[in-house]
Amino acid sequence: MSAPIKVSTGAKYARLMSVAGYRGSRVVDNAEMCTYIDSSDEWIQQRTGIAERRWATEEETPAFMCVQAATKAIERAGLGASDIDAVIVSTVSNFRQYPSLACEVARALGIPAPAAYDIRAACAGFCYALSQADGLIRTGSAHHVLIIGMELLSKQIDLTDRGTAFLFGDGAGAAVVGPSETPAIGPAVWGSDPSQDDAIWTEDWFDALGTGRPPVVHMNGRAVYLWGTTFIAEKAVEALDKAGLAPEQLDVFIPHQANNRITDALLRRLHLPETVTVSRDIRHMGNVSAASIPLAMDALLESGEAKSGDNALIIGFGAGLVFAGQVVVLP
Numbered sequence: 001m002s003a004p005i006k007v008s009t010g011a012k013y014a015r016l017m018s019v020a021g022y023r024g025s026r027v028v029d030n031a032e033m034c035t036y037i038d039s040s041d042e043w044i045q046q047r048t049g050i051a052e053r054r055w056a057t058e059e060e061t062p063a064f065m066c067v068q069a070a071t072k073a074i075e076r077a078g079l080g081a082s083d084i085d086a087v088i089v090s091t092v093s094n095f096r097q098y099p100s101l102a103c104e105v106a107r108a109l110g111i112p113a114p115a116a117y118d119i120r121a122a123c124a125g126f127c128y129a130l131s132q133a134d135g136l137i138r139t140g141s142a143h144h145v146l147i148i149g150m151e152l153l154s155k156q157i158d159l160t161d162r163g164t165a166f167l168f169g170d171g172a173g174a175a176v177v178g179p180s181e182t183p184a185i186g187p188a189v190w191g192s193d194p195s196q197d198d199a200i201w202t203e204d205w206f207d208a209l210g211t212g213r214p215p216v217v218h219m220n221g222r223a224v225y226l227w228g229t230t231f232i233a234e235k236a237v238e239a240l241d242k243a244g245l246a247p248e249q250l251d252v253f254i255p256h257q258a259n260n261r262i263t264d265a266l267l268r269r270l271h272l273p274e275t276v277t278v279s280r281d282i283r284h285m286g287n288v289s290a291a292s293i294p295l296a297m298d299a300l301l302e303s304g305e306a307k308s309g310d311n312a313l314i315i316g317f318g319a320g321l322v323f324a325g326q327v328v329v330l331p
Contacts, residue, residue: 049260090125123318173294
C-alpha cells in the first residue's frame with residue numbers, strides 16, 4: 001500500500017480585508033458618445049442607466065491600472081507587498097498573451113515570489129477570483145491573496161455599433177483576501193450556460209489582423225437581457241439561501257453593473273427591503289466587466305452608503321455565458 005500523502009490545511013475562514021479601485025481618467029458623457037453613434041442621452045439612460053463612462057488614456061495601460069488599484073488595496077489591508085503570496089487577475093482585455101498580467105503586476109509591486117495567473121471569466125471574473133482565493137486560504141495554499149478585475153474595453157468597441165458602443169468603460173478593482181476567525185465569504189454559486197456562448201463574443205485575433213484594431217465586442221442584447229432577468233435572478237436567490245440569510249438580513253446588493261433594468265429585475269425577484277443599499281455605479285462608469293463589482297464596492301464604501309461589516313450580495317454574469325455570486329462581509 002502506498003504511503004499516505006500529506007495535505008495542507010489553512011484558516012477556517014477567509015475574508016475580504018480591503019478593496020480599492022482605479023477608474024480611467026477620461027470622462028465620456030452621452031453627448032460625446034452620440035457624436036459616434038445615432039442615439040441620444042435620453043435613449044441611453046432609459047435603456048441602461050448610463051450617463052457617462054470612463055475611458056483610459058494611452059498612458060493608463062492594463063498593468064498601470066492594476067498597480068494603482070492594488071497598491072491602495074494592499075495599503076488598506078495594512079500589509080506590504082511581501083505579505084502577498086498569490087495574485088489572480090481576471091480580464092478579457094489584456095492584449096498580451098504572456099507573461100500573465102498577474103506576473104507583470106507582481107513585478108511592478110515588488111511581490112517576491114507569488115503564485116500568479118490570469119483568468120478569463122468576463123463579467124463574473126471578480127467573483128470567480130474571490131472563490132478561488134477563499135479556497136486557497138482555507139486549504140493553506142496561500143495566506144494573503146491579491147485579486148484584481150481589470151478591463152480596457154474602450155479598445156474593443158466598434159464605434160459604428162449603436163447597440164454596444166455606449167456600454168463599456170475602463171478601470172481596475174482590487175481586493176486583498178486573507179484569513180478570518182469568523183465566516184465572511186459565503187458559498188459560491190457559479191457555473192455557465194455554454195449553449196449561449198455566442199451571446200457575447202469577440203472576433204478571433206486572426207480575423208482582426210490587418211484591421212489596425214483589436215477584435216471588437218459583439219452582443220445579442222436581447223438574449224443577455226432575458227438570461228440576466230430570469231436565470232441570473234434565480235442564482236442570486238440561491239446565493240442568498242446558501243449563505244443562510246433572509247432578504248431582510250442583507251445590507252447591500254452589488255450586482256454586476258451591466259444594465260439598470262437588469263438590476264431592477266433582480267431586485268424584484270429577491271424581494272429585498274428598501275433598507276438594502278443597491279449599487280448603481282453604472283451611471284458614471286458604464287460596464288467594466290470583471291472590474292465592475294470591486295469598483296462598485298469601493299464606491300459605496302468611499303461614499304459611506306455602505307460600511308465595513310455589512311453583509312453584501314455580489315453577483316457577476318457575462319460572456320460564456322458565465323455567472324458567479326456569493327455573500328460577503330464588506331471590509
